[in-house]
Amino acid sequence: MYVLGINAYHGDASACLLHDGQLLAAAEEERFLRIKHWAGFPNESIRYCLQVAGITLEQVEHIAINRDPKANFWRKVLYTLKKRPELRLVVDRLKNAKQWQGIETALQQTFPEQNIHAKIHYIEHHLSHLASAFFVSGxxxxxxxxxxxxxxxxxxxxxxxxxxxxxxxxxxxxxxxxxxxxxxxxxxxxxxxxxxxxxxxxxxxxxxxxxxxxxxxxxxxxxxxxxxxxxxxxxxxxxxxxxxxxxxxxxxxxxxxxxxxxxxxxxxxxxxxxxxxxxxxxxxxxxxxxxxxxxxxxxxxxxxxxxxxxxxxxxxxxxxxxxxxxxxxxxxxxxxxxxxxxxxxx
The missing domain is CATH 3.30.420.40 (ATPase, nucleotide binding domain)
Structure with missing residues (x-):
């Protein structure tokens, strides 16, 4: 089973690819674009990982994203109602959430000749961090x-x-x-x-x-x-x-x-x-x-x-x-x- 992990729309955009729990490849987008801490969608990192494994995106069964726009939803609502932050701040957060939910569209634009069969999982940010340390710790x-x-x-x-x-x-x-x-x-x-x-x-x-x-x-x-x-x-x-x-x-x-x-x-x-x-x-x-x-x-x-x-x-x-x-x-x-x-x- 191939699993693609993606860190997108944040500093140090990156991707990794695993097969049956074993890490095959990982890369940060800055290595290809030569822009320090590059933020955006990691097109080249994904291409690199697939190339190392010798597979296409169509063969990937699961895609894990290190954000979950639905996480802590009611806390966000309560904070907005209680603190009344600037409207620009609220709009900015909504745009950010919409961007994350458009991962499949970004993948289709990057690989227009391929069909995406993978199930996409949105994993809460800190759970992703904890997994990145624990599951490779031994x-x-x-x-x-x-x-x-x-x-x-x-x-x-x-x-x-x-x-x-x-x-x-x-x-x-x-x-x-x-x-x-x-x-x-x-x-x-x-x-x-x-x-x-x-x-x-x-x-x-x-x-x-x-x-x-x-x-x-x-x-x-x-x-x-x-x-x-x-x-x-x-x-x-x-x-x-x-x-x-x-x-x-x-x-x-x-x-x-x-x-x-x-x-x-x-x-x-x-x-x-x-x-x-x-x-x-x-x-x-x-x-x-x-x-x-x-x-x-x-x-x-x-x-x-x-x-x-x-x-x-x-x-x-x-x-x-x-x-x-x-x-x-x-x-x-x-x-x-x-x-x-x-x-x-x-």
Missing amino acids: YNDAVLVSVDGFGDFASAAWGLGEGTNIAIDGKVYFPHSLGMFYQAMTQYLGFPNYGDEYKVMGLAPYGEPRYLKELRQLVQCQADGRFKLDLTYFRHATEKVEYEWLNCSPKVGTLYTPALEELLGKARQSSEPLSQQHKDLARSTQAIYEEVLFHLLNNLHTRYQRDKLCLAGGCAMNSVANGKIYQQTPFKKMGSAKEAVICYNH
Whole structure:
């Protein structure tokens, strides 16, 4: 049985192909188009995967998409009714959902000479992340954690993986997001491009954590392990932040409000030299990120009493924090992934 996994209309668009549970090929669209973090429909990645396997799209029996527009539907409705976000934000979300539901049309346009027989499965975003880490880990059981910006109205999810089953029993929902905190601070420090967070990680060792008190105002740990943003400092909860995700390198509008500059001072422009203050803010940002992440992980270890951890999602790319997990938590073994394999067990 051939299963095609697709990550589309988001940064790092990609595809993978499995046969009877074995990974045959995987590729990101940026490798073919030479555009970093390219977002859109991964035409060339799909072609490559099929070519490696020596098959056509007609032979694929199942297609897994790492988004489910129906996930957390009533939470979306309740949030809209309660918070009354800008109409432009609501319209943008509806357009995005419609785009995902048009995957079959995109495939037909890419392969017009072929008939599509595959059943299409829309898999909730964080379930896809968790699967990408657990099913390639070699573990029979593990605590599973996914943390990123947002996907399907959630920014984090956790639970247990046992055998071929994944049970999610906790989430952090929109608008609270550890990934959003880090991305907003990355922008504030004058690194505006999608994926620039690694520059903050690289800058952090040159500074001192002098701004912990201030940054704890932005994101707070909760007693149950969750985290919460002070939305005074963030635009995304009620305003439409400009995003470009279609056939381009992703572009993200300013995520923070003027309140952040009132708290920390004027934001750095990308052309300005880096001062010691910027280095100290980078160190403080990394320290707060680690504080919140380890708070969650320690809470989950206490809850589940398992020593293996699988970490996924965009925040799992923070290798500096990952390298401290054995020292800062009781976990004894760990595996991580971003979006390598998408829920082939479905």
